[in-house]
Amino acid sequence: MFRRKVTGPDGRRWTLGRHWLPRRKKFKKADLTDFGPDLPGFDGLDDLGIVGTIIAAVFIVILAVFLALLLFNVIAIAIELLIVIVIALIGVIGRVVFRRPWIVFARTKDVAYEWPVVGYLNGRRRIQEISSQLALGTQLDPAPRDR
Numbered sequence: 656m657f658r659r660k661v662t663g664p665d666g667r668r669w670t671l672g673r674h675w676l677p678r679r680k681k682f683k684k685a686d687l688t689d690f691g692p693d694l695p696g697f698d699g700l701d702d703l704g705i706v707g708t709i710i711a712a713v714f715i716v717i718l719a720v721f722l723a724l725l726l727f728n729v730i731a732i733a734i735e736l737l738i739v740i741v742i743a744l745i746g747v748i749g750r751v752v753f754r755r756p757w758i759v760f761a762r763t764k765d766v767a768y769e770w771p772v773v774g775y776l777n778g779r780r781r782i783q784e785i786s787s788q789l790a791l792g793t794q795l796d797p798a799p800r801d802r
Contacts, residue, residue, distance in 0.1 A: 659782060664792040667763045671786055673778045674758040675746065750775070761785050761795065768795055 658672040749755050756771035757778040772778040788795060 659786055661786045661789045663789050669761055669763050669786075669789050671761045671782050671789075672759075673772075673782065674760060675750075676758075759785070761789065 658670060661669045661671060663669060750757070754773050756773045757775065759770045759772045759778050759781050761768045770781065772781045785795065
């Protein structure tokens with residue numbers, strides 16, 4: 656991804672670049688500080704004695720089976736990587752042959768603009784135009800332009 660940083664005359668720092676896809680919404684992080692059941696008197700497996708030993712043995716058996724099955728999945732992972740490579744090649748062909756537009760963006764902390772631009776080199780030219788406009792302090796056109 657091509658990115659450029661520009662500082663405008665007003666002091667705002669802009670980031671310019673292009674995306675393959677539109678931006679995704681970010682998920683909130685899970686709070687893992689309170690892990691485990693909140694039962695009175697339950698402090699883990701330390702105080703369980705023989706029951707804790709049996710539970711630990713079951714977990715060790717499950718772990719051994721899981722690791723054995725994991726070794727067989729190395730081939731499946733190789734096949735999945737091949738699928739990812741093929742999908743990436745299809746994406747590049749879609750951008751080049753079928754002329755799907757790149758999403759050129761200019762954003763700062765409080766403002767974001769996006770324009771669809773057809774062609775990789777046209778996208779680079781558009782980023783250079785936008786960076787010169789921002790450096791001079793000219794107002795950006797918020798309406799999307801296709802070049």
